[in-house]
Amino acid sequence: MHSIGNLATRELIAVEVAVTTQCSYCIADHAKRAVNAGASKQDVAEAIMVATALRAGGGITHGWQAMKSIAEIK
DSSP, rough: OSSOOOHHHHHHHHHHHHHHTTTTHHHHHHHHHHHHOOHHHHHHHHHHHHHHHHHHHHHHHHHHHHHHHTOOOO
């Protein structure tokens, strides 16, 4: 079905996607599948941190916009 990467790599990518979409059931399922396919717990943790950093980008941007909008208020 998939010709790119091994199963563990694909499941780690699925963990990252699940973290960014905030699907707790998907996160747990794909994390277990990744480890069962040969990924280490450290690999899963790193995938989660990458996705978390990507997810934080929106929060930082929106927070900056909020601060910018109140900067003019005295």
